[in-house]
Amino acid sequence: MAKRRLRRVISNFIAPRYAKLNSVKFGLALGIFFAILHAVWALLVAIGGAQQFINWVMPLHFIDNLYSVASFDLGVSVLLIVIAFICGYVMGWLLAWLYNRLL
Secondary structure, three states, rough: OOHHHHHHHHHHHHHOOOOOOOOHHHHHHHHHHHHHHHHHHHHHHHOHHHHHHHHHHHHHHOOOOOOOOOOOHHHHHHHHHHHHHHHHHHHHHHHHHHHHOOO
16 A cells, blocks of 8 residues: 555656646736736826836837827727737637646
8 A cells, every 4th residue: 555655646746747738727817917017008098107107118118109109098908808819819728728738
């Protein structure tokens, strides 16, 4: 009994079994994450803090700021969040599918 358990522990250490990812759940998680990031960006644009953020971030990457932030539009921001969610979902689904195929 002890030998069998020791063998199992050693085999799991040498060749561990990895769990498969649920492609739908992983896609939803990444889609929601992308949507939240873009919702925060839309909120920054709405309250007028986006340009200051861009002016602060760009020089940190040694890039001259050539861009200006447009005025806030609710329809555009909703579209941005929806498209970000869809892209995040597709990317998450593809990453989980690829991960599961490579196992």
